Amino acid sequence: MTDLAATDLTPLAAELTGSLTTDPDILATHSLDESEYRPEGQALCLVRASCVADVVATMRFAHARGIPVVPQGARSGLSGAACAVDGGILLSVRSMDRILGLDEENKTVTVEPGIINQDLKDALRPHGLAYPPDPGSVAMCTIGGNIATNAGGMCCVKYGVTREYVREITVVLADGTVTRLGHRTVKGVAGLDLVSLFTGSEGTLGVIVEATLKLVPLGAAPLTALATFPDVRTATETVAAYMATGAAPSLLEMMDGMTIGLINEIADFGMDSSVGAVLIMQxxxxxxxxxxxxxxxxxxxxxxxDVAFADTPEESEMLVAARRSAQPGNEHYARNHGGGQLIDDVCVPRSALADFCSGVDAIREETGVTIAIVAHAGDGNVHPSVFYDHSDPASVAAATAAFDRIMALGLSLGGTITGEHGVGTLKAGWLAEELDEGNRRLHRDIKKAVDPTGILNPGKMLSHL
Structure with missing residues (x-):
């Protein structure tokens, strides 16, 4: 651990176009992301980078002194990847938020990492273009953070996840080296696919400072249907059957009855809280x-x-807004019931979706823990939310055990511990469970080759391998 009192930050501050602060209140605010399990450390300072040179200066300073660096964007992550570590520099690229170039002919856009996903979408719309990846936090998450976690969202069922839209990235490595990875061309197989390696690496391999993204033509306003079901299993069996026909909906989402009740507590979406589950299809x-x-x-x-249809674009938007309100509804419930919420992120084959949700129901019944379920049902990505009372050790223990059982259930059904939220600190131990020894060794060797002193986001995704 770095000796906080002995570290002279003056040389770094003098090089920055952006800013550096050691203010305890500011550090405390920036030491957290949106995750529940976040054993944040005491940061050395916060650097707000305004340009690539600021990132380079920070990494060179840290590399020479063995100081940990935690890259940050909007800190909207749910797995603890952006939380501070003891003696580390918090390196925020949130202020680097410009669109650097739009190539309408080749349908690409080049951006800085701090641009908000929704702001990018809004800027592209007048040009008849769209950037499809659509996380639930679309209004606050950054493109750099989306790349770092390989974010997904509600439109993945048709359009895929972030990785499929990243053509080229510029990365600052641990020692301050600036490198450009990938190709702006549609095709390109010169060398290893390092863009895919860095996409989803959660700040453990380098700091993304620029990205060129693939775009698609802006589509017509979608048509939307809402189907209600007596229980979750019936809804999930419907998903498997419908997708097995070769259907390609642009959105296919599920909410269980508890979730519907929770969103009805924060807004009037006109949904019937008495049903067991709903599917929203577009x-x-x-x-x-x-x-x-x-x-x-x-x-x-x-x-x-019942099956109902949205007659207007406004009604369609309301249905999607209801689905986006699931997490705010969960947060509202948690605040009034002890404050604790662990959000799982298991992805299973669609054919196993019904068995997975039935397994979660069994965990709920056996443990007595309150669990609400939402899902990007079309691609088998399920987000059970486990609620508990922070002040009650027994409640915390029961919730943690239920959370772990949910991940084990997903693995037993051929799934993965995270479909889009990432590993961070929350699931670092479980990553070792999912990967075999050969796979773990590859991860360790790659990390050592790219970051030999281990300063990039230590104690997070790769810490248990």
């Missing part, structure tokens, strides 16, 4: 009307209580 294809009809038929054949 299609933005030219065959949207036929897609909606096929979904409706499948839902009714598999026991849907």
């Amino acid at each position: 299609s933005d294809a030219v065959t949207a009307a036929d897609d909606i009809a096929a979904f409706s038929e499948t839902a009714r054949d598999h026991g849907a209580v």
Whole structure:
């Protein structure tokens, strides 16, 4: 651990175009992300980088002194990857938020890492272009953070995750070296696919300072259907059956009955809290009307209580807004019931989705722990939220055990411990459970090759390998 009192930050501060602060209140604020399990340390300072040169200066300073560096964007992550470590520098690139170039002919955009996902979408819309990755935190998360976690979202079922849209990135390595990875061309196989390696690396391999992203034409307003079900299993069986037909909805989301009740406590979305689950389906294809009809038929054949349709774009937006309100609804509930919420992020094959959700139901019944379920159902990515009372050790222990059982259940069904939220500190121990020894060794060797002194985001994703 770095001796905080003995570290002279003057040389670093003098090199920065941005700012450096050691103010305890500011450090405390920036030492956390949105995760529940966040054993944050005492940071040495916060650097707010305003340009690539600031990132380079920070990494060179840290590398020469063996000081840990925690890269940060909007700190909207849910796994603790952006939390401070003892004696470390918090390196924020949030202020680096410009669009550096738009190539309409080749349908790419080059951006700095701090730009907000929704702001990018809004800037592209007048040009008839779209950037599809659509995390639930779209209004606050940054593109750099999305790349660092390989973020997904509600449109992944058709459009895929962040990795599929990253053509080229510029990265500052642990020693301050600036390198450009990838290709701006549609095709390119010269060398190893290092862009994919760095995408999802959660700040453990380098600091992303620029990205060129693939765009798609802006689609027409989607058509939307809402199907209600007596229970979660019926809804998830409907998902598997519908997707098995080769359907390609642009969105297929599920909320269980408890989640519907929680969002109804914070806003009036007109949803019936008495149902067991709902599916929200959208299609933005030219065959949207036929897609909606096929979904409706499948839902009714598999026991849907009712299927309704959004008659206007505004009604469609309200249904999507209801789904986006799941986490605010969970947070509202948690604040009034002891303050604790562990958000799981298990992804399973769609064919195993019903068994996974039934398994979560069994965990809830056996433990007595309160668990609400939402899912990007079309791609098998489920977010059970486990609630508990911070002040009650027994409640904390029960919730932690339930959380772990949910991850073990996902692995037993051929799934993964994280579909989009990342590993961070929350699941670092479980990553070692998912990977075999050969895979773990590759991770260790790559980390050592790229960051030999181990200063980039230590104690996070790779710490248990």
